[in-house]
Amino acid sequence: MRRTVQAEVSRRSIDRARLLAGVAALAATLAAAPAFAQRPATDAAPAPRAGAQKATVAKVVRITAKIESLDRAARTVTLRGSKGAMTFAAGPEVRGFDQVRAGDLVVVRYLEPVLIEIRKGGAAARERVEPGAEGAPRRVTIAADVVGKDPAKRTVTLRGAKQTVELRAADGGELKAIQAGDRVEATYTEATAISIELAVSRPNEARK
Secondary structure, eight states: OHHHHHHHHHHHHHHHHHHHHHHHHHHHHHHHSOOOOOOOTTSOOOOOOTTBOOOOOOOEEEEEEEEEEEETTTTEEEEEETTEEEEEEOOTTOGGGGGOOTTOEEEEEEEOOEEEEEEESOOOOSOEEEOOSTTSOOEEEEEEEEEEEETTTTEEEEEOSSOEEEEEOSOGGGGTTOOTTOEEEEEEEOOEEEEEEESSOOHHHHTO
8 A cells, every 4th residue: 555655646746747847848938939019910020039048848857965954935945965055946745845954965856947048248136036837937037157068968057146057958059159257147947846855864763
């Protein structure tokens, strides 16, 4: 019976991950699409926004790291790993969020952050967070410095005021004009936790 329940929980977690990934891709597509006003059929369609990204499906990533801090009200968890601090959103369906605390070594499965739009300069004075479509990750807009780029992996690493984040682009071509040292404004889907669990038992619990 216990194995059946565990299998069902695992199946639901996988199904939700696939659903979130699909919704994230749809949200990125809508965000990257140019806006069209109602015009006569003879008008030419406007050109796409500079720096707009094609949609890409977010991958599910697994990480083992120590919890640096928790925000119970905002339901976010910040981990400290080999690449520095990384913050995840954890919706009410992520049950493990309520069982962990700062200092715990945990295993987190999450949807990676995906780049939606990036351009040099920009007017973002501070980080801006907007809700995504229903069930989709939130959208974050930041002003940041480019500290790294990997054309083969189609990733760019940005250092903002709060954290350093690695983002994957749908098409590496959009990153050709971006170089290390550039100041940019970027919008991306927030890293979203799917599950959180203790990697090892706490010392006092292990003795019970």
